[in-house]
Amino acid sequence: MTLAAGGPVSDDRMVVAENVHKSYGRVEVLRGIDLEVRRGEVMCVVGPSGSGKSTFLRCVNHLEKINAGRLWVNGQLMGYREKGGRLHELRESEVAAQRRDIGMVFQRFNLFPHMTALGNVMEAPVQVKGEPRAQARERAMRLLERVGLADKANSLPDQLSGGQQQRVAIARALAMQPSLMLFDEPTSALDPELVGEVLDVMKDLARDGMTMIVVTHEMGFAREVGDSLVFMDGGVVVERGTPAEVLSAPRRERTRSFLSKVL
Amino acid sequence: MTSQRDSRTSEPPVPAQSPPDPIKAVPVRHPGRWVAAAVIVVLAAMFVHMLVTNEAFQWAFVFENMFAEPVLIGVRTTLLLTVLAMLIGVALGVVIAVMRLSSNPVLSGMAWLYTWFFRAVPRLVLAVLFGNLGILYQQIEFGLPFDNYWMPLLGLEGDARVFSLDARTFLSGFMAGLLALALSEGAYMSEIVRAGLQSVDKGQTEAAQALGMNRSKVLRRITLPQALRVIVPPTGNETVAMLKDTALVAYVPVTTELFFQLSAIGSRTFQLFPMLVAACLWYLAITSLFMIGQYFLERTFGQRGARAGVGGRLLSGGGGRG
Numbered sequence: 065m066t067l068a069a070g071g072p073v074s075d076d077r078m079v080v081a082e083n084v085h086k087s088y089g090r091v092e093v094l095r096g097i098d099l100e101v102r103r104g105e106v107m108c109v110v111g112p113s114g115s116g117k118s119t120f121l122r123c124v125n126h127l128e129k130i131n132a133g134r135l136w137v138n139g140q141l142m143g144y145r146e147k148g149g150r151l152h153e154l155r156e157s158e159v160a161a162q163r164r165d166i167g168m169v170f171q172r173f174n175l176f177p178h179m180t181a182l183g184n185v186m187e188a189p190v191q192v193k194g195e196p197r198a199q200a201r202e203r204a205m206r207l208l209e210r211v212g213l214a215d216k217a218n219s220l221p222d223q224l225s226g227g228q229q230q231r232v233a234i235a236r237a238l239a240m241q242p243s244l245m246l247f248d249e250p251t252s253a254l255d256p257e258l259v260g261e262v263l264d265v266m267k268d269l270a271r272d273g274m275t276m277i278v279v280t281h282e283m284g285f286a287r288e289v290g291d292s293l294v295f296m297d298g299g300v301v302v303e304r305g306t307p308a309e310v311l312s313a314p315r316r317e318r319t320r321s322f323l324s325k326v327l
Numbered sequence: 328m329t330s331q332r333d334s335r336t337s338e339p340p341v342p343a344q345s346p347p348d349p350i351k352a353v354p355v356r357h358p359g360r361w362v363a364a365a366v367i368v369v370l371a372a373m374f375v376h377m378l379v380t381n382e383a384f385q386w387a388f389v390f391e392n393m394f395a396e397p398v399l400i401g402v403r404t405t406l407l408l409t410v411l412a413m414l415i416g417v418a419l420g421v422v423i424a425v426m427r428l429s430s431n432p433v434l435s436g437m438a439w440l441y442t443w444f445f446r447a448v449p450r451l452v453l454a455v456l457f458g459n460l461g462i463l464y465q466q467i468e469f470g471l472p473f474d475n476y477w478m479p480l481l482g483l484e485g486d487a488r489v490f491s492l493d494a495r496t497f498l499s500g501f502m503a504g505l506l507a508l509a510l511s512e513g514a515y516m517s518e519i520v521r522a523g524l525q526s527v528d529k530g531q532t533e534a535a536q537a538l539g540m541n542r543s544k545v546l547r548r549i550t551l552p553q554a555l556r557v558i559v560p561p562t563g564n565e566t567v568a569m570l571k572d573t574a575l576v577a578y579v580p581v582t583t584e585l586f587f588q589l590s591a592i593g594s595r596t597f598q599l600f601p602m603l604v605a606a607c608l609w610y611l612a613i614t615s616l617f618m619i620g621q622y623f624l625e626r627t628f629g630q631r632g633a634r635a636g637v638g639g640r641l642l643s644g645g646g647g648r649g
Contacts, residue, residue, distance in 0.1 A: 174531060237538070
């Protein structure tokens, strides 16, 4: 966990973003993001669509390459190595190793449809970490129990409801025992009556002290569970504070007009 | 949730109405269907009559020679060619498809060039061409390339070749025919595999990468098993087409092949037509067998596709505690 010279010291900060820029061709999606997430913190990110909040999340585990700035997770510079004042791209296997410590939950679940719920949860521990099957199976069963789906262990994803699929997806991410969890609008693709069961699992996770970045439209969840709330628009962080501050007394006009539409 | 459900059950149920008498309507008549059926039955009867009575068929001669020993050897060669050409073709197809989708421009360019060449040249021409490759090389040798240039420059004598084959022997007959069919099949299979790989949702790759899988693991465990649903049905078609295309290697020539054997008997006895009929019957019989195999393959990988893939089947055995 040592750092290259010049990097931020890894104290209690899990994620450090420094002036992160990202563009697709000429379109600038992120225009300088500075953020810090402490260990055990639950940070909710809200904002209109196209504000860059999902893109930022995907930069954190290097699914997207950033064009400028620096991004550290757990004291490691994501995707690069700084040597002799120059950045060197990491090999694919090194990037893969960095990602093992970061769990991600997607809006559209992205469960592997050719594997059972249990198979989905066991896949990464067995294939990536080389864990013995019996041990992985036992741990996977405990995780499925934790998300309330032990009885669905042998169901295929298309036999599960959206809410159940998303809970399996959370269990799958937890199976790698990550120190950071990323949630990309985890309830946006769900029928309204299924949102609650997924949020309950996430609340439980937050209570256990998991560090989480949650891109969401669920203001109630942000208020109840979030330690901090970030409002993004146009590729920049417009406002940041505790959920109570930002939601009840927004300082910026842009925040106020967005909140008036969604609250 | 529970309170809602409780209140709902305490409500009086909505009564179901008893249905009225079922509908008994006069169906629409289709006189056209009857006419068409009659015409077809008559035509079919005429065809069967022709098969039985026309002496040009010489059925006794057909059946007598259909199971002659050289013909049976021909059937074996044809089956062997089909299976080997398809195995090599599918393996090549996967490799070339992965190359084609690679971000390395040299690899994807080479893959494109390969597909372009082998799809552009007819298989018959390829077969004859490969039969004549012995003209290019007397010997096929393996070793370090361009040794005849750089070894003298370094003041070394001899050569840097470790293993050599006589090209005329190696590339004659069976091997040349097999190579022509397999290399050509590789080009078609690569397009099928590419379509299959591209049909898998990008989110699958992202989810696997987010879990820390490297590219080859993502391909083997996640993308390829799901692509099978798209890859398997056209591969069945390719196999049937390959069986028939083995007849082309008669022009390499591969003398132990089914069509070559039957037409040889035909020319020797001046009874070509019955032997052509015999060839039709053999190809019909083998193709029908393949179609049964294809049906079962598609049932396993096709519709249930993704489900029956590697992971699911391995895991469905145990872990049934829930």
